[in-house]
Amino acid sequence: MDKVLVRELRIDTVIGVYEWEKKIKQTLLIDLDMAWDNQRAAGGDQYEHALCYETVSNRLIALITEQPIELIETVAEMIATCVLAEFQVPWVKVKVMKPGAVKQAAAVGVEIERSQH
Ligand SMILES: Nc1nc2c(c(=O)[nH]1)N=C([C@H](O)[C@@H](O)CO)CN2
Numbered sequence: 001m002d003k004v005l006v007r008e009l010r011i012d013t014v015i016g017v018y019e020w021e022k023k024i025k026q027t028l029l030i031d032l033d034m035a036w037d038n039q040r041a042a043g044g045d046q047y048e049h050a051l052c053y054e055t056v057s058n059r060l061i062a063l064i065t066e067q068p069i070e071l072i073e074t075v076a077e078m079i080a081t082c083v084l085a086e087f088q089v090p091w092v093k094v095k096v097m098k099p100g101a102v103k104q105a106a107a108v109g110v111e112i113e114r115s116q117h
Pocket residue numbers: 015016017018021070071072073098100101102
């Protein structure tokens with residue numbers, strides 16, 4: 001399966017369950033694996049057939065910084081829903097990491113996979 005990838009997309013936003021977290025911005029790092037037929041774009045070297053990782057990244061930054069969110073699970077689900085619905089991606093794997101959330105860990109996070117129904 002062909003994929004388009006985004007690694008460590010940095011999103012600074014209001015994220016967390018505790019009161020002190022609702023007053024600051026924290027960093028999330030997002031990894032995306034998006035199923036896509038890359039052969040079609042490569043065949044004619046045609047951008048119009050490519051899944052633009054820049055467009056997707058900018059949309060996700062806008063989406064996730066729109067309002068405060070408590071759980072990184074919610075972030076992952078919002079991203080998957082957006083990518084499937086707005087970019088016609090048939091399958092997506094989303095990893096959301098929150099570095100610094102647990103002092104003794106480099107990062108903590110969640111990972112989900114979602115498909116078109
Ligand atoms: N499964 C989760 N556990 C926790 C989350 C979360 O989003 N998903 N969030 C927190 C706090 O916001 C934490 O990150 C503060 O350091 C705790 N557990």
